[in-house]
Amino acid sequence: MVKAARAAQVWRTYRSVSQPGSPGLGDRLKALPRMIGAVMHGQYPGMSKGKLAMMGMGVLYIVSPVDVIPEFxxxxxxxxxxxxxLWLMGSLLGEGGRYVDWEREQVHRSVTVAPS
Incomplete structure (x- = not known):
């Protein structure tokens, strides 16, 4: 059941990547280092440090030889x-897309507010 929910999350993320006007896969992946930095410096309000830490633990779990359920x-x-x-990719790509949208909005605001 949980794996089906994770697969559904990845499918929703895939669909959002393929929608016109939505940040593409490349934009989302390139934005991840900027997003991590912005979260760490408290500049991006769209994601907590706790969620970023969970994603980091997900990466460590995948690369770690120690598993809850060993490969044997x-x-x-x-x-x-x-x-x-699946959870990690869905989360990273989803958050990456939201971050790119947030960045675009910040640039748009600064251009609109900037004096002539």
Whole structure:
């Protein structure tokens, strides 16, 4: 059930990436380092440091040799890593898109407010 929800989240993210006017996959991926920096410096209000830490723990879980369900349980061992991967990709791409939209809005505001 949980894995189905994660897969659905990834599917929604994929659909949002492919919509006209939405930030594309490349823009979202390139924005991730800027987003991480903005979250760490408190400049981006759209994401908490706690959520960023959860994403970091997701990366560590995927690359770590220590698992909750070890790989010697074959499919179960791989499935838990894949579930974390799906959640992580959906979260990163979704947050990356929201961050790109937020950046565009900030640029638009600064151009609109800037004196002539």
């Amino acid at each position: 349980f074959l499919l179960l061992g791989v499935a838990d890593d894949f579930g974390v991967f």
